[in-house]
Amino acid sequence: MSAALGTAAAREAAPKQRFDAAGRRVLLVCVAGGFTTLLDQSVLNTAIPALRESLHAQPAHLQWIVAGYSLAFGLALIPGGRLGDVKGRKWFFVSGLALFTLVSLVSATATDPAVLIAARLLQGAGAGLVNSQMIGTLQDVFDGQLRARxxxxxxxxxxxxxxxxxxxxxxxxxxxxxxxxxxxxxxxNLPFGLATLVLAVRHLPRPKPAARHADLDILGLLLVAALTLALMLPFVQPPGWAGWLGFAAAALLLLGALAWWQRHYARTGGHPLIHPALTRSAPYALGTATAMAQFGSSLAASLVLTMFLQDGLGLSPMGAALVALPSAVAMGTASALAWRVVQRFGRRTITYGMAGAALAYLTSGLLAHGAPAPYLPWLLALLQLLGGASTGVMMSTNQAYVLRHAPAEAAGVSGAILQMSQRIAAAVTVSALSGIYLRHTTTGGTHRTAYLTTTLICATIAALAILTSLPTPTKRSTPTR
Structure with a gap:
């Protein structure tokens, strides 16, 4: 015990580690790749009303344009992570980013909803391949404090x-x-994507395949892809009741088949797609559930806020953008100061962040239902400060906490599972809540009531995440590297 305390004290007393020049370049590439592929989806939210009018898109088209990106993104994550773990990450990163960037031209010039849907699916696949390499790359290149940062x-x-x-x-x-x-x-996407491609070719580490894990577990990959489709597809293209039951039954069967195959594959000497350490780790599972709730609720809340501001309050796209801007400012500021909050509150930072987000969603819905229209944009902008600050404080804290429990040899897959889970949550919440909002407003309901309903659901999701984020007594984990 005294040795452990001494080690912890030494760690606390050690000077703050700094990135060397090569590390800064790798970090720049990964951050640029993440920014480029993730900005694409959120920037589209504001453009949905204009896109709908221009292409004469139906609600089903809009659901595929928005949620189809997440579907393809999620499908590409785990295969991409596994390929990166086995074959090396650099060229999968480059090829995924090239696909994403080039297909952006097709999206920009589409004149038919079907063409745009196909382009969005290809963009999502490219983005998933890129993002599945980034977390693995950061875990490969950095250790200890630098990895967490x-x-x-x-x-x-x-x-x-x-x-x-x-x-x-x-x-x-x-x-x-x-x-x-x-x-x-x-x-x-073009200038960001092309610049990041050049940097990636020059600065990402050369591929170093893990020879001891040379098997891809093809059947495991196919089962995960089928399970992802069964979970996400009904929310992208809602079926009737018989369809819902069919998808639910298929998901349960595929989940059982995947669990059996992973155990069987390990017993026969193979290296299963989902590392046994991940399935046994309660902190990894709970942290992933928290990330799903945060990601899904925040993305859905952002989309319905944009719809409410433009369709319900009649704001211009620029006016809606100004209401959302405080969230970005607060998130950036809070994330820069998050390490101070973590020093004070530890893992409870995640819980407090989720509580703040839940409060912001709840209050936004209540104000939208009853506040006078002239004051409502200002009030919602103030609440965006609370929501952005809450997200900025907890997001990086939770991700570092989750991935701390992943073994080094499964760095790509562990990060991919985390992101795929978030994408499933995004597909479910975005499709479901945008559908609820549109159905409510097209069947005689008011925009205010529709926004209240959807924000109450977002607040409920965030409240459930408070429970999964509560610190639990766990044994000290063995360092993975």
Whole structure:
């Protein structure tokens, strides 16, 4: 015990580690890749009304345009993570980013909803391949304190991309007009993507395949892909009751088959897709559940806020962007100060952050239902400060906590499972809540009531995440490296 305390004290007393030049370059590439691929989805939220009018898109088209990206993103994550673990990460990163960037041109020039849907699916697949390499790369390159800082910066960059998307999209549409503006939101990917491609080719580490884990577990990959489809597809394209039951039954069967195959594959000397350490780790599972709730509720809340501000209150895209801007500012500031909060409150930082987000959603819905319309944008902007600060404080803390329990040899897959879980949550919440909002307003309900209903659901999801984020007594984990 005294030795352990001495080690902990020495660790606390050690000077703050700094990234060397090569490490800073790798971190820049990963942060740029994450920002480029994650900004794409959030910037589109503001452009949805303009896109809908321009392409004469139906609600089903809009659900596929928005949630189809998450579907393809989620499908690509675990295969991409496994391939990176086995074959090396650099060229999968480069090829995924090249696909994402080039298909952005197709999205920007689409004249039919079906073409845009197909392009969004390809963009999502490319983005999933990119992001599955980034967490593994950061875990490969950095250790200890530097790894936690690098993962935290990646998580915060993703959060800022989501928060900055609506203001950026609103500004572009305000300057260029609705018809050209929504197309330019896709073209924003080109300069970011091309610059990141050049940096990736020059600075990402050369592939170093793990020879001792040379098996890909093909059947495991196929089962995970089928399970992901069974979980996400009904929310992207809602079926009837018989369809819901069919998808639920298929998901249960696939989950059972995957669990059996992973145990069987390990017993026969193979290296299963899902590392046994992940399935036995309660902190990894609970942290992933918290991340799912945070990601899904925040993305859905951002989308319905944009719809309410433009369709319900009649704000211009720029006006809606200005209401959302405080969230980005607060998130950036809070994330920069998060380490101080963690020093004071430890893992409870995650719980407090989720509580703040739940309060922001709840209060936003109640105010939208009863506050006078002239004051409502200002009040909602103030609440965006609370929501952004709460997310900024807890996001990087939770991700670092989750991935701390992942073994080094499964770095790519563990990060991919975390992100895939978030994407499933995003597909479910975005599709379900946008559908609830649209159905309510097209069947005689008011925009205020529709927004109240959806924000109450977001607050409930965030409240459930408070329970999964509560610190639990666990044994000290063995360092993975």
């Amino acid at each position: 690098a993962l935290g910066m990646y998580a915060v960059t993703g959060g800022l991309a989501f928060a900055l998307g609506p203001p950026v999209g609103g500004a572009v549409i305000a300057v260029a007009g609705p018809e050209l503006g929504w197309r330019l939101t896709f073209l924003l």
